[in-house]
Amino acid sequence: MYTVGLQSAADAFLVSSLKTQVVLALIVLFILILFGFGSQKDGAVDSAAPVFLPGSHLLAIAPFFRQRFEFLNDGFRKTGQSLFQFNMLRETVIVVSGESARKSFFSNKHFDLTEGFKVLSGAIPILKGVTSDLQTKRIAQIHKRLSSVQRNEPLSHLIAPILGDCRRVMEIWGQSGTFDPFEKIYELLFQTTVRSLSCDELADDPAQVARLKELYDTLDSGTTPATVLLPWLPGPSMLKKLWATKQIYDIVVGAIDERQRSGISKPDTLQMLLDEQDERLVIVGFIMGLLVAGARATGTTASWLITYLGDHECKDAVIAEVELLLANYASYSDSCSLSQQLSCIPLEAWESETPVLDSLIRETLRIAQPHTAMRRNMGPDVTIDGKTIPSGAYVVYPFSDVHLNKDLYPDPWKFDPSREESAAPFGYVGWGGGGTHCLGQRLARLELKLVTSMMLLGFRYCLVDNKGEQLDAPPRPNWNDILLCRPEKGTCFLKHEKSVLSL
Numbered sequence: 300m301y302t303v304g305l306q307s308a309a310d311a312f313l314v315s316s317l318k319t320q321v322v323l324a325l326i327v328l329f330i331l332i333l334f335g336f337g338s339q340k341d342g343a344v345d346s347a348a349p350v351f352l353p354g355s356h357l358l359a360i361a362p363f364f365r366q367r368f369e370f371l372n373d374g375f376r377k378t379g380q381s382l383f384q385f386n387m388l389r390e391t392v393i394v395v396s397g398e399s400a401r402k403s404f405f406s407n408k409h410f411d412l413t414e415g416f417k418v419l420s421g422a423i424p425i426l427k428g429v430t431s432d433l434q435t436k437r438i439a440q441i442h443k444r445l446s447s448v449q450r451n452e453p454l455s456h457l458i459a460p461i462l463g464d465c466r467r468v469m470e471i472w473g474q475s476g477t478f479d480p481f482e483k484i485y486e487l488l489f490q491t492t493v494r495s496l497s498c499d500e501l502a503d504d505p506a507q508v509a510r511l512k513e514l515y516d517t518l519d520s521g522t523t524p525a526t527v528l529l530p531w532l533p534g535p536s537m538l539k540k541l542w543a544t545k546q547i548y549d550i551v552v553g554a555i556d557e558r559q560r561s562g563i564s565k566p567d568t569l570q571m572l573l574d575e576q577d578e579r580l581v582i583v584g585f586i587m588g589l590l591v592a593g594a595r596a597t598g599t600t601a602s603w604l605i606t607y608l609g610d611h612e613c614k615d616a617v618i619a620e621v622e623l624l625l626a627n628y629a630s631y632s633d634s635c636s637l638s639q640q641l642s643c644i645p646l647e648a649w650e651s652e653t654p655v656l657d658s659l660i661r662e663t664l665r666i667a668q669p670h671t672a673m674r675r676n677m678g679p680d681v682t683i684d685g686k687t688i689p690s691g692a693y694v695v696y697p698f699s700d701v702h703l704n705k706d707l708y709p710d711p712w713k714f715d716p717s718r719e720e721s722a723a724p725f726g727y728v729g730w731g732g733g734g735t736h737c738l739g740q741r742l743a744r745l746e747l748k749l750v751t752s753m754m755l756l757g758f759r760y761c762l763v764d765n766k767g768e769q770l771d772a773p774p775r776p777n778w779n780d781i782l783l784c785r786p787e788k789g790t791c792f793l794k795h796e797k798s799v800l801s802l
C-alpha cells in the first residue's frame with residue numbers, strides 16, 4: 300500500500316508541481332550554499348585534523364559524485380597531503396591514501412561498510428519500510444543466504460543455465476557484426492546475474508530482464524549530488540529514482556507472488572530462499588540489492604576483460620586452457636553445442652584448473668575497477684598518519700591509490716596479466732581486504748569464466764573504432780565513470796565473426 304501511494308504521489312508530483320518543486324529545491328540549495336553548510340567549520344586550526352580541501356563548499360564537492368577520480372586526485376594535489384577532508388552538509392568526509400592509511404582502513408573493525416555506503420553512495424533511495432529496514436536489520440541474513448547460493452551444489456547447478464543464457468544472448472549477435480562491448484557484454488552479465496540471483500520466471504523473460512536493466516540504469520543516472528546530499532528533497536531526480544525503485548520492487552514481488560501462487564517448485568535461487576522460509580523483506584532485499592551489487596561489478600569486469608582480450612596475445616592461452624578442460628571433462632560429440640560441452644566441466648575444474656583465466660580476472664580488476672571504498676567510523680577517534688579520524692566521520696579510500704600506484708605496479712595503465720599481486724600490505728584489494736571481502740566472489744568468478752569461454756571459443760573478434768578500423772590499442776578505463784569505468788562512447792567496438800562451433 301505504502302509503495303502504491305508513493306507512486307501516485309510521485310506521478311502527481313511530476314505532472315502538477317514540477318516547477319514549484321524545482322524552484323523550492325533551488326531556493327533550499329541556495330540557502331545551504333549561502334550559509335556554508337558544506338564549507339569548512341570556523342575555529343582554531345587543529346593540527347591533528349586532516350587538512351580541509353580548499354573551497355570545500357557544496358558546489359566544489361559536486362564532482363565527488365560525477366568526476367570522482369579527478370576530484371580525489373585534485374584533492375591530494377591541492378592539499379599536498381595523503382589525507383584530506385571535506386564536509387558534506389554536516390558530515391565530515393576524510394579521504395585517505397598511502398600504505399599505513401590502507402592498513403588502518405582495512406583492519407579497523409569499527410570502520411563500517413554499510414553505514415558508509417548507505418550515505419555516501421546514494422545508489423538506492425531509502426524507502427521507508429522497503430529499503431530502510433533492509434539496510435539495518437536484515438543485511439546479515441541476506442549475506443548468509445548469498446553464501447548458501449554459492450555452496451558447491453547450488454553453484455554447480457547454475458553452470459548450465461548461465462551457459463544457456465550466453466547461448467541465447469550470443470545467438471542474437473548473429474554470424475558477424477560489430478557491437479559496443481560496454482553495452483552488449485554488460486547486458487549479457489545482467490542476464491546471467493538475474494538468472495543466478497532471482498528466478499527462472501524473470502530470467503526466461505527477455506522483456507522483463509531488459510526492463511529491470513533499464514530501471515537499474517535509471518537509478519544510476521538519477522544519482523546526482525542533490526539526491527545524495529539532500530535525499531529528503533523531492534527533486535525530479537529523486538522522484539525518478541523512487542519511481543524506478545518502486546517499479547523494480549513490483550517486478551520482484553510479482554515474481555515471488557507468482558511462484559507462491561503456482562505452488563510449483565523450481566530449482567532456482569528464489570526457491571531456495573522460499574524454502575528457507577525467510578521473511579519476504581529478506582527475499583525482496585536479496586534480489587533487489589544483490590542484483591545491483593552483482594550485475595554492475597561483474598558486467599564492468601566482463602566488458603573490460605573481453606575488450607582487453609580482443610587485442611592481447613594471451614587470448615590463445617585462454618583458448619588452450621578451456622580446450623584442455625573440454626578434452627578432460629566433456630564427452631565430445633559433434634551434435635553437442637559449445638554451451639552443452641562447457642556445461643560438462645565441473646565447478647571444481649573451473650575453480651582450480653584455470654590459472655590463465657584467474658590471472659586475467661586479477662589484472663582486469665586491478666586496472667578497471669574504479670571502486671572507492673566507503674566506511675563510517677562507528678568506534679572512538681582513530682589516528683591515521685598522525686591525523687585524527689573522529690568518531691562518526693566518513694572515511695573513503697580510492698582503490699586507484701593502490702591499483703594504479705606506479706611504485707607497486709610499474710606502467711600501471713598497461714594491461715599485463717603476467718603481473719603478480721603486489722606484496723605490499725593490502726597491495727591488491729580487487730576482492731576487498733581485511734575484514735571486508737566480496738561475498739559474491741565465487742559466483743562472480745564463475746560467471747566471468749563461463750562468459751569469457753563462450754566468447755573466445757564461440758567467436759573470433761578484434762577491437763575496431765567507429766569506422767570499423769582496427770584499433771592499435773585498447774581504450775583506457777575511465778575511472779571517473781564510477782560504476783562501469785566505460786571509455787568514451789563510440790570509441791571502441793568489437794568486430795566479431797562466429798567460429799565454426801555452434802553456440
Ligand code: HEM
Nearest residue numbers: 592593596597600672673729730731735736737738739743
Ligand atoms: C567481478 C565482480 C565483483 C567484484 C570485482 C566485487 C568486488 C567487491 C569488493 C572490492 C568488495 C569490498 C568493497 C569495500 O571494501 O568497500 C565487495 C563487497 C561485496 N560484494 Fe562484491 N564484487 C563483485 C561481484 C559481486 C557479486 C556477484 C555479488 C553478489 C552476488 C557481490 C556481493 C558483495 C557484497 C554483499 C559485498 C559486501 C560485503 C560486506 O558487507 O562485508 N559482489 N565486492
